[in-house]
Amino acid sequence: MNKIIRYFSKTEIVLWSVSVISIIISFFVFDRENYLTLSASIIGVTSLILSAKGNPWGQLLMVIFSLLYGLISFNFSYYGEMFTYLGMTMPMAVFALISWLKNPYNGNRSEVKVNSIHNREIILMLILAVIVTVIFYFILTYFNTANIIPSTVSVTTSFIAVYLTFRRSPYFALAYASNDIVLIYLWFLASMENTQYISVFVCFIAFLFNDIYGFISWRKMKKRQEK
DSSP: OHHHHHHSOHHHHHHHHHHHHHHHHHHHHHTSSOHHHHHHHHHHHHHHHHHTTTOTHHHHHHHHHHHHHHHHHHHTTOHHHHHHIIIIIHHHHHHHHHHHHHSEETTEEEEEOOOOOOHHHHHHHHHHHHHHHHHHHHHHHHTTOSSHHHHHHHHHHHHHHHHHHHTTOTHHHHHHHHHHHHHHHHHHHHHHHOGGGHHHHHHHHHHHHHHHHHHHHHHHHHHHHHO
16 A cells, blocks of 8 residues: 555645545435446546556556446437447557557556657548547437537547557647546536436546646656656
8 A cells, every 4th residue: 555655646646536535425415326427437537547647557447437438428328428438438448558568668567658649640640530520420410419519529539539548649638638628518418407417527527637637747757758
């Protein structure tokens, strides 16, 4: 336990603790039934704090979170979220896990080597994002997905986020933060219909702060590794 505590900074411990406490409080105030939501939320914030340190375990937990979140999204007919996380985020998290394990920094398997992508690859990524978005839009329309426009935008931000995660770019966290904003809006709409989903709404607010920290952490990590 002492080794684990020493591994994380005080800021990371406080951030994780506040996130988990907020999620637990919102769950017992507004839900008290769907323990799947509680489990997914705690696994999710734990995944983010590990990913912020470039630890491959973060991607392993993201695989588990994607599976659970896909089931939660299915229950509210957010088929865009379900298809995105089960069909894209989860398999890409597996590829990211393999990529991170294959590229440790100076042999340290608890820290991935930060990568940089060039303009040509960014253009390719954006083209692929447009193609994926268009395909998913028609799929989501066919399944009568709730809140179709923000659900489609979520597909775009999610694709960019998982691509950058796989490529070990610091900007993956910023892309996930953008996705969090979309999801905060989506689950706010859901919580207006059913207060049980307020706990999911709070979960993604916690995710937003963790992803912002993740971007800052990776920028610092990149500078340190370059030295």
